[in-house]
Amino acid sequence: MKHTLSLLLAGVLTAASLSAQALSWTKRDPKVNSEITMNAVTFGAGKYAAVGYRGTFINGVNGIQNQVTTSADGATWTAGPALPTNGAIRSIAYGGGLFAVPIESNSETSLILTSPDAVTWTARATGAGQLSSIAYGNGVVGTTSTPMWVAVGSANGGSNVSHSTDGITWTRVNTGRTVDLFQVVSGRFVFLAISRSGTLLSSSNGTTWTAVTVPGLPAGATFLGITFDGTQFLLLVNDGSRNPQIFVSGDGSAWAASGSKLTAATLFDGTLASNGTLAAVVGASSVSGNVVFTAPITAGFFATVGAWSNAQVVDASGFGFVFITNVNNLWIAGGYDAALYTAASTGGSGGGGTTTPAPVVTTQPAAQSATVGGSVTFSAAASGTGNTYQWRFNTTAISGATNATYTIPSVTAANAGAYSVIITNAGGSVTSNAATLTVSTATASGRLINLSVLTSLSSATDEFTLGYVVGGPGTSGAKPLVIRAAGPSLGALGVPGTISDPQLETFAGSTKTGENDNWGGGTTLTNALAAVGAFAYTGPTSRDAAVSTSITSRDNSVRVTGVAGATGTVIAEVYDATASANFTAATPRLLNVSVRKALGTGLTAGFVLGGSGPTKVLIRVVGPGLAAFGVPGTVVDPQLVLFNDKSVKIGENDNWGGTAELTAAFNSVGAFAFPSATSRDAALIATLQPGGYSVQASGVGGTTGVGIVEVYELP
Numbered sequence: 001m002k003h004t005l006s007l008l009l010a011g012v013l014t015a016a017s018l019s020a021q022a023l024s025w026t027k028r029d030p031k032v033n034s035e036i037t038m039n040a041v042t043f044g045a046g047k048y049a050a051v052g053y054r055g056t057f058i059n060g061v062n063g064i065q066n067q068v069t070t071s072a073d074g075a076t077w078t079a080g081p082a083l084p085t086n087g088a089i090r091s092i093a094y095g096g097g098l099f100a101v102p103i104e105s106n107s108e109t110s111l112i113l114t115s116p117d118a119v120t121w122t123a124r125a126t127g128a129g130q131l132s133s134i135a136y137g138n139g140v141v142g143t144t145s146t147p148m149w150v151a152v153g154s155a156n157g158g159s160n161v162s163h164s165t166d167g168i169t170w171t172r173v174n175t176g177r178t179v180d181l182f183q184v185v186s187g188r189f190v191f192l193a194i195s196r197s198g199t200l201l202s203s204s205n206g207t208t209w210t211a212v213t214v215p216g217l218p219a220g221a222t223f224l225g226i227t228f229d230g231t232q233f234l235l236l237v238n239d240g241s242r243n244p245q246i247f248v249s250g251d252g253s254a255w256a257a258s259g260s261k262l263t264a265a266t267l268f269d270g271t272l273a274s275n276g277t278l279a280a281v282v283g284a285s286s287v288s289g290n291v292v293f294t295a296p297i298t299a300g301f302f303a304t305v306g307a308w309s310n311a312q313v314v315d316a317s318g319f320g321f322v323f324i325t326n327v328n329n330l331w332i333a334g335g336y337d338a339a340l341y342t343a344a345s346t347g348g349s350g351g352g353g354t355t356t357p358a359p360v361v362t363t364q365p366a367a368q369s370a371t372v373g374g375s376v377t378f379s380a381a382a383s384g385t386g387n388t389y390q391w392r393f394n395t396t397a398i399s400g401a402t403n404a405t406y407t408i409p410s411v412t413a414a415n416a417g418a419y420s421v422i423i424t425n426a427g428g429s430v431t432s433n434a435a436t437l438t439v440s441t442a443t444a445s446g447r448l449i450n451l452s453v454l455t456s457l458s459s460a461t462d463e464f465t466l467g468y469v470v471g472g473p474g475t476s477g478a479k480p481l482v483i484r485a486a487g488p489s490l491g492a493l494g495v496p497g498t499i500s501d502p503q504l505e506t507f508a509g510s511t512k513t514g515e516n517d518n519w520g521g522g523t524t525l526t527n528a529l530a531a532v533g534a535f536a537y538t539g540p541t542s543r544d545a546a547v548s549t550s551i552t553s554r555d556n557s558v559r560v561t562g563v564a565g566a567t568g569t570v571i572a573e574v575y576d577a578t579a580s581a582n583f584t585a586a587t588p589r590l591l592n593v594s595v596r597k598a599l600g601t602g603l604t605a606g607f608v609l610g611g612s613g614p615t616k617v618l619i620r621v622v623g624p625g626l627a628a629f630g631v632p633g634t635v636v637d638p639q640l641v642l643f644n645d646k647s648v649k650i651g652e653n654d655n656w657g658g659t660a661e662l663t664a665a666f667n668s669v670g671a672f673a674f675p676s677a678t679s680r681d682a683a684l685i686a687t688l689q690p691g692g693y694s695v696q697a698s699g700v701g702g703t704t705g706v707g708i709v710e711v712y713e714l715p
Contacts, residue, residue: 023294025314025342026342028071031078032052033065037322038335041325041334048070048074049070049092074328074342086111090132093135096149098167099114100113100134100151102134102153114168130153131160132152135191137189138433149163149165149167150163152182153180158177159209185228190202196222214235215257221237230429231429232250235247248303250300250302251301255302294308295308364433364660365419371440373410375407375409375473376407381404384425388424390421418437420434446609446611446614446689447615447713448589448608449576449608449609450573451573451606452573453597453606456568456600457562461565462561463560466558466574466595469555469590469591469592471589476588479578480578483574484572486537486545487502487569488542488544489537489538490569498570500543501563502560502561503563505559513549519546533575558572580611590713592710599705601702605694607692614689616686618665618671618711619684619709619710620682622682622708623636625673628675636699637701638680638681639654639697642684650686654680656679665685665714669713682697
């Protein structure tokens with residue numbers, strides 16, 4: 001019924017007035033050797049990357065030179081050095097943070113080169129023979145959506161396939177087929193590979209491959225190219241009369257002829273791409289030079305393809321294009337003699353394209369772990385306007401999950417699996433990588449139990465604030481705490497220049513809930529200080545401050561100042577006063593502790609982890625990120641160094657770098673986002689055993705200003 005309805009809709013749409021995009025091409029200089037044949041292009045890591053080669057094998061000797069050239073805008077290109085390979089490069093793809101190119105070698109031990117930036121390349125062994133084409137996309141392993149690489153080619157007169165989940169370690173597959181594969185594409189959780197001789201193979205996991213029948217193929221038909229445009233697969237077929245036609249499929253398994261033939265020239269080669277408009281480049285005896293044919297296309301299970309335009313001669317002086325593609329909403333074509341041309345997607349009517357760029361995923365959802373009863377949030381970001389979102393669990397759409405973030409407020413064991421999101425706008429759609437959620441039934445055995453900061457109040461108006469967040473998934477009830485600010489008793493321990501009279505004020509949100517100037521030496525408070533292991537005050541009349549309290553609010557803080565403008569060194573502390581023996585999974589925890597203050601020449605914040613096992617923590621020192629909220633006088637470039645209780649440095653960070661791991665960690669604990677990936681705020685993640693630790697925060701190059709030091713418990 002679904003296919004019948006799609007055919008009926010396709011018939012209606014065919015009858016509509018359709019027109020293809022009028023593409024205006026501009027010649028670009030790829031800056032490569034003039035004899036290079038440009039073979040393929042992709043987009044990733046904020047840049048276009050095109051690849052080509054020149055030369056051939058002469059008497060078994062490698063005479064081939066490969067080059068990759070990159071561009072931020074598709075107009076100005078910068079070529080890298082020649083790649084020292086043992087064969088030709090005809091394909092390039094991007095995914096999982098890597099560019100990858102397969103090597104088509106005359107040996108049976110070909111390689112794949114990978115690079116994070118398309119400049120510096122590393123060879124990866126595949127154990128495979130010649131590899132002509134590579135693709136990255138989501139497959140399905142068992143019942144789990146899994147991002148993976150697949151490369152195809154030929155070996156010993158048969159099909160050759162190698163696949164990888166990380167681009168580094170590759171597994172060779174014997175398909176059992178005797179055909180040479182020359183192109184592979186990905187879409188709809190399936191990989192499709194084709195041979196020139198008319199074989200179409202399908203695999204959802206890169207390992208098991210099955211032949212797919214394309215009904216209605218003319219006798220002697222050969223395959224010229226295949227593409228997936230985010231909605232459907234399109235197959236360029238050369239029939240017996242050498243007039244190419246298009247076959248279409250919505251899922252890669254059920255195919256139908258579109259009824260569209262390209263009859264303007266006698267074809268001997270070609271390839272195609274689609275983005276609202278279908279475009280093909282062909283080598284033809286009746287048309288010289290680099291030519292492009294276009295036709296309007298309308299999405300459907302069996303897509304509708306309108307009439308083809310006349311051949312558009314882009315450059316009559318060339319020998320013919322080798323490839324055409326639409327990547328990041330830019331048409332790019334290229335071929336012999338370093339030919340590289342671009343054309344903007346300028347729109348059209350009735351299925352002829354769109355002025356809205358298709359979305360491109362800029363932040364992939366990150367893998368996460370959670371305990372039963374905890375919460376977890378997946379997030380993704382994409383370029384483009386008017387984006388809509390649909391999150392999926394494994395391969396099934398999640399009802400109501402239509403925002404850029406998806407939160408599971410109370411995780412169960414059944415939530416373990418893969419989460420991805422389809423992002424769509426008027427220009428097309430894109431599917432993110434799949435992020436795995438691992439669920440544990442064990443209660444986190446480690447936890448934050450203390451924050452302390454040793455610093456100075458340098459003027460009568462100087463002050464600082466300690467913040468602390470209380471709660472946790474599945475917890476309830478009041479949280480007992482001991483909070484104090486010590487000066488005189490600190491001096492008795494030999495610390496010079498201590499403040500003579502500190503005071504503290506406690507807040508729940510912006511509401512003041514209590515205060516203390518002099519602690520008074522009462523029995524209850526004396527016992528509370530001893531129970532948490534705090535050093536003793538010198539006597540009941542010391543002018544140190546302290547409170548023992550029990551709170552139910554989540555977001556809290558304590559402000560420390562000097563009485564009557566007193567200045568000097570002070571230590572402020574927040575203790576979890578729950579006895580270890582009484583701690584259960586339902587006991588509220590200190591989820592986040594922080595201190596905000598002018599850093600001066602440096603600020604040291606200490607924290608203690610309790611419990612019986614390790615705790616994963618996120619540590620941040622924020623300056624520019626505070627300025628984004630209007631905080632004046634922030635430190636412009638903070639840095640942090642993490643020490644254990646033996647004063648051994650165990651971690652450090654200057655600029656956080658915008659990594660996916662840190663971004664996901666911020667989201668998982670509800671920490672405010674930094675202004676950009678290039679902001680000079682500092683952050684790191686560490687898994688630490690129970691014990692005491694300290695964070696030294698300072699400004700790079702001795703710079704000063706207001707900063708905040710934060711320690712979060714990570715799920």
